[in-house]
Amino acid sequence: MEIKNASAGTFESGDIFIQIAPSTTSGVTIDLDSTVAFQFGEQIKRVIADTLQELNVTGVEVKATDKGALDCTIRARVTAAAVRATGVDVWK
């Protein structure tokens, strides 16, 4: 699967900005910067990883800048970024 640089989301409070880039390794690496990292950092990373796994996206570096987004928002932003990165429309 060819991966392009892509992003989704905003820096608004309650949102998350997801950037996806091709990785030299095969797995998924996640770099998270979150206003709620203390309490929810691991949970946010897990939601990002699970969403990418469901979409069969690997070999990517994810940079996530979180402003307290809920899980549903995180899934939506990761999905949108993945669709833009892979060119595979998962919504059809």
Add this chain to the structure above:
Amino acid sequence: MSNIKDRAQLISEVAKRMNKNVYDDARTIKTISHKSELPKEVSKVVTLEEAIRGTGLKDGMTISFHHHFRGGDKVVNMVVAKLAEMGFKNLHLAASSLQDVHAPLIEHIKNGVITEISTSGMRGELATEVSHGLMDKPVVFRSHGGRGSAIATGDLHIDVAFLGASSCDPAGNSCGYSRSENAKSICGSLGYALPDAQYADKVVILTDDLVAYPNTPNSISERNVDYVVVVDSVGDSSKIASGAIRDTKNPRDILLAKQAAKVIINSGYFKDGFSIQTGSGGASLAAVKYIRESMIQQGIKASFALGGITAHMVKLHEEGLIERLIDVQSFDKVAAESIKTDPMHKEVTANEYASADEPGSATHFLDIVILSALEVDTNFNVNVLVGSDGIIRGAIGGHPDTAADSALSIIVCPLLRGRIPCVVDNVTTLITPGSTVDVVVTEYGIAVNPRRPELAERLKAAGLNIVDIHALKDRAKSIIGEAAELPFGDKVVGVVMNRDGSVMDVIKNIVD
């Protein structure tokens, strides 16, 4: 037989018995120059450095400040910079509150100029650094009423108070506004500065508008003032309505405000002659707008509004819906202008406002208070000081004072702020005990303290959505998941005093 010469012997004997001198007329000197020249001759106006030297300030002493300019304050940074330059060390800074703008204190703490802080609150970089263990001694946090009491009882002794004022005459009569053409700033009420002016050993007024004697009506009297220092600016008045105080356009805040208004109207306390206070926070301030209509429809007038007075309150007062305004702090410029011109808009000291030990303080006469919260727990305890990340980010203010003394305390907060839950199992820091909190209004329902079953019945009968506070907490958890434990260290960085002078909670440092 009796003229004063005949009585000289007797006068002398009586004076001796009373251990007093005999009056000596030769010592009387009358000044006969035109009195308009006098203010120049007896002026207390000096430079800041002269004032500091004159007060006899020494290392280790306590200096105090007020926060009426909120985010626009310039006095704290200016004075502490001068004290640092003059080589002072180990000072205790006792401010009525501190804001984002006071980040320069970090350097003064690192350099040993300031080694102790007492305040109502703290925000921004300074608060973040303190939360990470910047200071060796914990910061002591008090409510506004608690601070007033502590100053009056001597628990918090102030050696030198440095108080910003928007006008002052050469004798020291000063206020939070100016009637002169050269007015540069305005902050309105000086309520939190008045205990300092009364009880501090030495008082220095800093002003950006030196006016002619007599600067009346004044809030601080010359009799409490030792020195007057003229500076370019004591504060940026445009920044008063900053920090926690804003006029909300947020639809969720408006929804919460409308719900809070319904609680008030159906609480049983909404009747002619009632009294009300709103805390800071968008929703609690906006609630006033929504009770106005019902006041007009039902012909109900309030006897007084208390506390941080806002433009909304002033408007209702001018419309005749609120008879009197009792103002310890003017929350915006409209309120500050009103206190200057309206005799029914009264300035009060922090003690008259909310002291627990003064039975006549205004909070004791308060029916309804609407307050905000960072967190409420299932025992109705409230935290307004420390964020859910363990970092200090707020201020106690009058929260516990008004909750404890009012007949009906209403907390308004959203269920979630982003991913941060506002209804939790246990508050991060205890500020206002649940025993004093009656109602919690969220967008997912209204919880009533089980101590107030009659109130729950009234609100239910009015068709409001009354829910168990545990249900609110569970709902929040179902949306956001389980939060991880905060990485607290072992150092105590803050102490929360109850308004009665007892220690209520401690704040531990956060380790990254």
